[in-house]
Amino acid sequence: MRGYYFITGAALSRAGNVSDVAAAVAAGVRVVQYRQKQGLSLDLVAEARQLRQLCRHIRFLVNDRVDLLLEVGADGVHLGQEDLPCPEARKMLGPEKIIGVTVHTVAEALAAQAAGANYLGVSPIFSTATKGDAGAPAGIALLAEIRRRVSLPLVAIGGITLANAPAVIEAGADAVCAIAAVVTKPDARAEIDQFQQLFCGNASRF
DSSP, X not given: OOEEOEEOOTTTOSSOHHHHHHHHXXXXXXXXXXXXXXXXXXXXXXXXXXXXHHTTTSEEEEESOHHHHHHHTOSEEEEOTTSSOHHHHHHHHOSSSEEEEEESSHHHHHHHHHHTOSEEEEOOSSOOSSSTTOOSOOHHHHHHHHHHHOOXXXXXXXXXXXXXXXXXXXXXXXXXXXXXXXXXXXOHHHHHHHHHHTTTTOOOOO
16 A cells, blocks of 8 residues: 555545546556445445446455445445444454554554554544544644554545645655545546655555
């Protein structure tokens, strides 16, 4: 997990989730997370299956919903602090599935690592309007402290742009996600390509 980490953002997207994920795959992303909070379950399953097919050669994760993961055969799930606890998800999914956990503090990061998470999403690094309940910015200093304290891959998210991403990577992020900076633009692939270039020559932790 090194490079741009793609999360769908249908509410902001110019082209829709399917087109955005196709662009992300074409740009060489290695992980796609399907995050869709609203809609009928049947519609979510249908779209998730379509995205799973697009991501058949890379890791495809779903946000929050272990049931959706199982239904479409996703590679893993990403959990927030108020979602199903990581230990319970691990019991349900076994050792092979990927579990990511969003953390906002060092204590949460250490707890998630101890609970068996495969990677951490550190959020929000900067102020963001993409996720209404994201909370106060964590800042680069917290990201750097978590990097010193845990060995898991870290995905930084929240208010990240091409301008501030280099500082985020320098602070210890293994991957960055910038939803608004990509899906709101006319050419999502071109934007992702620019983020990917920031990681050239760096080895992956995951």
